Amino acid sequence: MLAPITVLHVEDDSQFAALTRRGLEREAASITVETVADANAAFDRIAADRPDCVVSDYQMPGRNGIEFLTDLRAEYPNLPFILYTSKGSEAVASDAISAGVTDYIQKDATTEQYELLVRRIEQAVARRRAERDYREIFEKVPAGLVVHDPETGAIVDANRHFCERLGYDREEVIGMTVGDFSAGEPPYEAATGRNKIQEAADGEPQRFTWRDQTSDGETFPVEVVLERTTIGGQERVLAFVRDLSGDEPDVTEAP
Structure with a gap:
């Protein structure tokens, strides 16, 4: 009914x-x-x-x-x-x-x-x-969710968790590409990230580790899963981004 x-x-x-x-x-x-x-x-x-x-x-x-x-x-x-x-x-x-x-x-x-x-x-x-x-x-998923345009790689949507972790407002994130929030050093470069988005758009799901960079320059490790999907009748690439910084060992020098 x-x-x-x-x-x-x-x-x-x-x-x-x-x-x-x-x-x-x-x-x-x-x-x-x-x-x-x-x-x-x-x-x-x-x-x-x-x-x-x-x-x-x-x-x-x-x-x-x-x-x-x-x-x-x-x-x-x-x-x-x-x-x-x-x-x-x-x-x-x-x-x-x-x-x-x-x-x-x-x-x-x-x-x-x-x-x-x-x-x-x-x-x-x-x-x-x-x-x-x-x-x-x-919005309720306790991890970053990002929606990419498969043709340009640009972000068309992102949830609150992702935006807050990177230190941006949603309005600032929309239109960004992977190079705008990646660490920048090999292999965490814009071209590599864009290629992975394209492979996912072509029907090959991707799973890999990456280093994101916040608005104030902090870098941290993430696990990324990319899948092709349809949202609102349009082809998209959905990224699931899990923060791994809590999984890294706390390495300190002995006094």
Whole structure:
């Protein structure tokens, strides 16, 4: 059984809004629909109720659907947003995609249309919930996790553990390459690390020891495992980085 889904429908035509609400709730018992007439009311409802998905018309008083979406993305970048409108054109579709729309459906008060809209809502919400679960796991792993672009080797994501160990903010780490946080002396050089990322991207998992370097110049040993994976529909290389500094013997000179 699907978990409950709350949908906020932004529609100034009260008759069409009522039809849509009945149609969606009839097609899916898991869906509950709330309706507001414009973008301003939608922002108030989103802040108060945190719906799972927004379904919005294009032509509305005040801000149109694209303007609403643009403003919404500034505050809620990951909230599923489906543009459901009779204003169908390539220009509107292009603007919606540029603004970060999740899906785009033309209005049609038929049973088949409600079935389609239900499927798109369920798919969008399922993806968002999976992404949220992934992020929670990603951050809770007690080791460094780093996601690389397989073509450039650049970091596209990293968890808190990795960033804190190296002494960087996440924003600083994004875009770095392996050479930016490696010890630098052979064999811990940028070219070697980049080759290992490429081999993993080609389907050959890698496991090796390395020396990372923090923002203040400290170097320390790590074990790295590289695997090719798909995240958010894109090919990536995932690095699991385990700090080995606690495993090194404490060598001191006798007095």
